[in-house]
Amino acid sequence: MSQLHNVFTLFLSLLVEAMPFLLFGVVLSSSLLLLVDEQKLITVLPKNPFLGALVGSCIGFLFPVCECGNIPVARRLLTKGVAPGVAIAFLLAAPTINPVVIWSTWVAFRGQPEIVILRVVFSLIIAVSVGCLFGWGANIVELLQPRLAKRFLFRQSNQVDSLSLTTPVGDISKLMQSGTYLLGESGQSLFPSPLTSEQTLASQAPKAIKWQQFLQNVAQELQELGGMLVIGSAIAATIQVFVPREIVFGLGQSPITSILAMMLLAAIVSICSTVDAFFALSFVSTFSSGSLLAFLVFGPTIDIKALGLMLSIFRPKVIIYLFIIIAQLTFAMTFVYNYFFAGF
């Protein structure tokens, strides 16, 4: 009984600590969704794969969405003709390299600023390298789902005739509906209103509608992500209390197993990047800084709940390649840090 009590206490403490950040992240993400004109953004993106990937990684500063929200945005960017390298870099980096996540990581790891800095640096390296690799080494047809690839090619061949690219509302794939896989509640698209390639929230929608869209977006994201946070916190609290300390401690001691365990946990728990730093904080006493970094870097790029969303963009084999390469890069970098530099 006392263990259940401990789980509940830990669960509440995680929840109370993370909730303000989630709220702030959702409000900011929704407001920036309204303020930033994607159309203009696309025209200024560099064509060079490396620069494109680098810039793509930093778009997260404009769209501070966590991994639950970045896939629809990446898909939207692709349908508008953004190079795949840029879109992939955005997909991988946006959940980490954005002000809300950096801030929440800072609040959680104020005592270890290197975690905050390295989280950004490692995520950037992964996003840029994977973005370059796929931007340079693959053609669109091999990379994207056939329907999306056709649309992309059509867009490229007919830049002017953008009307033909309009995505009818009813056509939005069920897979683009965020948050439905875990909770099965809302079943609505992440885009709160009919959104065409010409019609961006920031540029054209009337003010009243924009506000309505903003509020809808806030409510929906909060509902979906809040639910994920509750489940993630419950899992974290249960693991902390019920898994024998010797086992966790043993896993956390070896530089290799600690990283692998935390990467696995990141993929399974699927906690949103806005609040995952607080989740990781509860493991700080048993896991090395490197493995916490692995959790913080790997979690936002790959998680199980986003798998369905990713399948709406990429071919399955591409997703497998992405998983493996990102996991290898995360492991290599955090292992080097864990073994050779931890503590500096």
Added chain:
Amino acid sequence: MQKIDKVALVAILSLSLVIGSLVLGSNACGTDCFLYVKPKITDFSWQNKTIGREDQAFLVKFNRPVNRDQIEQSLVIEPSLAGKFSWSGNKLAYTLNNPVPYGEKYRLFLDSASEGNLLPQKSTGQFNQLTKQAKKQEIEPFLGQFRSRDRAFAYIAGEGVNQGRLILYNWTKQQKTVLTPKNLVVLDFESYPQGDRILFSAIERKQSLDQLKLYRVSTGINHNSDQKFTAEIKLVVDSEKYQNNKYDLSQDGNTIVVQRINRSQPTDFALWQITEGQEPQILTKKAVGDFLITPDSQAIAVAQGEGIALFSLTEREQVALNYLPQFGRVVSFSVDGSAAVMVNYNQENKDLRYTKSLFYVNNQGVQKELLNLEGSIIDCQFNPKATHLYCLLTRLEFPENISPEQATTAYREQPYIAEIELATAKTIPLLGLPEYQDSQLSVAPDGLGVLFDQVLTADSFDAQNLQNRGSNPEQIPSSDINNIIKSRLWILIPPVDSSEVHQLEELPLIGFHPQWLP
């Protein structure tokens, strides 16, 4: 095979090679490799610090997760300081059970050489593996050092050329230092929080009491002994426009509250708050009695009317924060501010009207009567852990064969020192004193003993008196000899365990008002 497959497979294979070589390299490198970072202490909060009663716990930060059991077993403090371990992440907090003994140098060692009971040895292969991993954890040896403040007290000299001067007695170094100049007669003093300075009230010789000024003097305690120390005196509150009466210094040392009277307008009577670097402010103009600043330095408890009013020292309001009508006086606060002892004059209860009750009041809302007596409660002080109180009390003694009418005037007050156990409210009279005097007790910050002064008479009590005395107040030795010789300082040392008794020692110092430095 498409281009994407080729690119991805090349990338995966290359990364696999890199990871393989990293893992192999790290295994070959082992724990003795210069690149391998062993768990180590990155921060020790008391390193090279001088600590005192306010320091109850230290923090040790590690660069990575460590085997807590191993650390707890390997950590050594010399001389030992009993305490409790608690962990938060990679931080270890060690909370002392008792205040740190003063005047000591301490060392903290951590060495992984101790192979103690790391993890429970279990028969399953998995746990053996874990135990091996844990055993592998070598920690970089660490040596930390810190010291506690010198044990010292100050008093007002009672004889000779130094009469009326403030003297610092460094118990650790057995050193006596005169802090104030010859021309000043010190009447009262209070130490600043670190004991490095003392606030004192004094008049110049041949001046009247209405010229009382407040000064601050440096004590040189914990001063680098290589350099010669000279006490520096600074005037803090003058007596030009106002006459200073009582005062109190806050525990953080930032605020002084003084009762002042306007020289040109004696009805202008107020409590003033004097904060470093700010203009003096009036706290209240109401007629007040004794006052004490609360240990958090945020408020002041003032005897007002028939109760105690609490005024804020941080908010500029002349309205009391709280009023405790049932108590007439705050005698003292515990060091951490969580408890206080107060006197109830029993005005409401006609059966107890001429008695006083000592109450223990804490921040949990507990109000407990500790004792009820007909005599006076002169002073009470908490011991450092706030488990016991040391009180200077009096009981009334009536001459034999007098009528009840005569009894109201013919009594005399017999002072005695008592120890009160707060948990049980058990009062144990310790020592009878020969003469009534308005004296104060001072309990050492590390709990060494209780200092007090006592007028010496021709037939003075001695330590033997205490040893022969029982714990019955009726057995308190009394003295009817009024032949005052001089005022000596005494220390009452509480027993270490219950089988011992209190020890009384006479200090070879003549003076008044001894006060331990914090």
